[in-house]
Amino acid sequence: MNHALVSLACHAYVVAALVYLVYLVRQMDALATGGRVLVGTGLALHAVALVGLFGAQGGRPVGVAQGFSTFAFLLLTIFLVVDVCYRKPVIGAFITPLAVAVLMPGLLLDPGHVMSPDVQRPLLPVHITIALLGVAASAVATGVAVMYLLMERQVKGKRFGLLFSRLPSLEFLDTLNRRLAVLGFIALSVTLVTGAFFSSAAPGFFWTWTSKQIATLVAWAVFAALVGARSFGGWRGRRVALLTMTGFCLLLVSFLSSYDFIHVGGGAH
Amino acid sequence: MEFLCIGLSHRTAPLGVRERLALPEARQVELLQRLAQSPNEAFLVSTCNRVELYMAAPDMNRVRESAREELQQLGGPDALEHLYEHRGEDALVHLFRVAASLDSMVLGEAQILGQVKEAFEKGQGVGAVRGELTRVCAAAFGCAKRVRTETAIGRAATSMASAAVSLASKVFDGLKDKTVLLVGAGEMAELAARHLKQAGATKLLVANRTLARAEALAAEVGATARPYEELFTLLTAADVVVCSTASPVPIFTKENVGAVGKARKHRTLFMVDLAVPRDIAPEVGELDWVHAYDVDDIQKFVAENAAARAEEAQKAGVLVAQEVARFVRDRAVRNGVPVLAQLRQRGESIARAEVERTLAAIGDGLTDKQRKSVEAMARAIVNKLLHEPTARLRSVGPEHEGNRLAGAAAELFGLEEAAPPTGAGGPNVVANGGKG
Incomplete structure (x- = not known):
């Protein structure tokens, strides 16, 4: 049932991605509205499925398939908020395909093996959800950074083609990137703090030099540097966009190393 | 009189040559005075997008050669390869199109008409434009006005200045909280x-070498005038810079713009150069935080959007064709009439001479009534003979038939040496104001 709902949501996202890509070429308001409605519908279905799943699992995603699914859900939720706030539907052409790509493993990996793992820890659902929110925020920030780099190429290279006429202004993309990076940074900070609590609660495992911990810490450092350099060093534009992408790649490593791929679905978080 | 347009524009020549x-x-003025010695006429349209000489002369081949030489001397050896020429009616069509802003970088922009008018008045001022080009220009300006009122071209597009603003909107998310610095206080700056x-x-600031002009512009558009000496201090605070000065050398170079980078924390700077020669050196755009555009870049941008206005x-274009045809027809009628007058004069003088000779030969043998009958007969023969040609010449058709007919009549009746109809033109009876 839940799997069917996620599959249905995925169909909605795929159609939304196509609609947004068409919007990139032919800017019609109806397409923007259509994309928004499709994403909204998909998210509603997706939410029902996730609530159903998590209810039985102590309020958190378990296993890599659900991890990807939740990641995609949060990613599109952030996008929808951005879309409603700023009314720049063209961002959808870059974010929705990314969300579909993220959701695919969630659908294709076998969810059958998922079982409620070890002991219940009260902070775990918060830790995981916020960690995923951080990854999702940095994913959207990366999408926006890609848009920035593309637009900067057009503006600098004086290429006045389709992208030039469709993409939002450099300043808008830079500001949006900043806001998303701040969101990502806060989420990551909370993740680290709750993670520390959570690890120290398990005897003898405060810092274990796992690839996940290292990648998360380095990613946090990158985002901290990014937010700091912006606020105090006046950094902006391309450098920040590239840093955002670096931070996201590190987070992706951290995210993937949270799961034991050999025993799909068997990982803790 | 034949017409010629010779020059180059943003379509044929790069900015460097135009500069x-x-x-x-x-x-x-010197150039015009050299080229427009009577009976020749000339005026020079010189904007940042085009340099064009419009000329009217009875012997165009000679004038054309000297015009080409002059342009080559000024523009260097490679200028010739960028030159284009339009002769006769093609030259008229070109002028009408230029004045109607159909040949502009931004189709339909209003500024060009003012610039052509100014060029025409300048020509008149130095005596280089007289009768023939005055009539041509009057028709071209009338046509431009018609194009503006009868098509939406002026509404769709505006000017280089508006294209520059569109470009700014791709860098900045709105200009509300931005500081705009205008360098130069001319018409372009005002637009x-x-x-x-x-x-x-x-927040608009104006800096100009002559502070009084900056103040005048500032008062007119609601900006603040600042002394030119503060230029680089102002640059530190500016987000958008629009240059349109007549400076022969760049005001902004990579070095002097780069020097303010630290003070402005490398905040994004959008610079538009509407001037030719350029006010902003091309290398300025290499700075990471600067987006600099010159007139050619703006042209490129406009070209991408041109389809909508096509x-x-x-x-x-149809209106221009109509107006040119009407002008050519009117001109033909105008030029045709003296041929008629001369033809009539010639006929009447022959009739008079023949009557006198006949009467002298007959002697006193005729009564007054008979004399008058002979005179009447001679006149009637001339009238009957000239009736058809007169009617034909008067009813000149739309395809410049009149001109050909006038030429033919002049040649047939040996009127080539006839005096011009006005003080301005040359021997127009055989002129080919139509096809050149």
Whole structure:
């Protein structure tokens, strides 16, 4: 049932991605509205499925398939908020395909093996959800950074083609990137703090030099540097966009190393 | 009189060549005085996008050669390869299109008409434009007005200045909280200021070498005039810079713009150069935080958006064709009439001479009544003979038939040496104001 709902949501996202890509070429308001409605519908279905799943699992995603699914859900939720706030539907052409790509493993990996793992820890659902929110925020920030780099190429290279006429202004993309990076940074900070609590609660495992911990810490450092350099060093534009992408790649490593791929679905978080 | 347009524009020549041909006023006057010795006429349209000589002369081949030489001397050896020429009616069509803004970088922009008018008045001022080109220009300006009122071309597009503002909107998310610095206080700066205001800019600064002009512009558009000496201090605070000065060398170079980078924490700077020669050196755009555009970049941008205006331009093109045809027809009628007058004069003088000879031969043998009958008969023969040619010449058709007929009549009746109809023109009876 839940799997069917996620599959249905995925169909909605795929159609939304196509609609947004068409919007990139032919800017019609109806397409923007259509994309928004499709994403909204998909998210509603997706939410029902996730609530159903998590209810039985102590309020958190378990296993890599659900991890990807939740990641995609949060990613599109952030996008929808951005879309409603700023009314720049063209961002959808870059974010929705990314969300579909993220959701695919969630659908294709076998969810059958998922079982409620070890002991219940009260902070775990918060830790995981916020960690995923951080990854999702940095994913959207990366999408926006890609848009920035593309637009900067057009503006600098004086290429006045389709992208030039469709993409939002450099300043808008830079500001949006900043806001998303701040969101990502806060989420990551909370993740680290709750993670520390959570690890120290398990005897003898405060810092274990796992690839996940290292990648998360380095990613946090990158985002901290990014937010700091912006606020105090006046950094902006391309450098920040590239840093955002670096931070996201590190987070992706951290995210993937949270799961034991050999025993799909068997990982803790 | 034949017409010729010779020159180059943004369509044929790169900015570098156009820069060399952007002459100071005094040299323009000298050029016109050399080229427009009576009965020749000439005026020079010199804008940042085009340098064109429009000429009318009875012996165009000679004038054309000297015009080419002059342009080559001014623009360097490679200028010739960028030159284009339109002769006869093609030259008229070109002028009408230029004045109607159909040949502009931004189709339909209003500024060009003012610039052509100014060029025409300058020509008149130095005596280089007299009767023939005055009539041509009057028709061209009338046509431009018709294009503006009867098509949407002027509404769809505006000017280089508005294109520059559109470009700014791709860098900045609105101009409301941005500081705009206008360098130069001419017509271009004024236009840019108006567009920037329309786009939401509130903080406008004007810097100009002559402070009084900066103040005048500032008062007119609601900006603040600042002394030119503060230019680089102002640059530190500016987000958008629009240059349109007549400076022969770049004001902004990579070095002097780069020097303010630290003070402004490398905040994004958008610079538009509407001047030719350029006010902003091309290398300025290499700075990471600077986006610099010159007139050619703006042209490129406009060209991408031109498709939308193509339809209106087509309508305008039809109007131009109509107006040129009407002008040519009117001109033919005008030029045809003296042929008629001369023809009649010739006929009447022959009739009179023959009557006198006949009467002298007959002697006193005729009564007064018989004398009058002979005179009447001679006149009647001339009238009957000339009736058809007169009617034909008067009813000149739309395809410049009149001109050909006038020429043919002049040749047939040996009127080539006839005096011009006005003080301005040359021997127009055989002139080919139509096809060149």
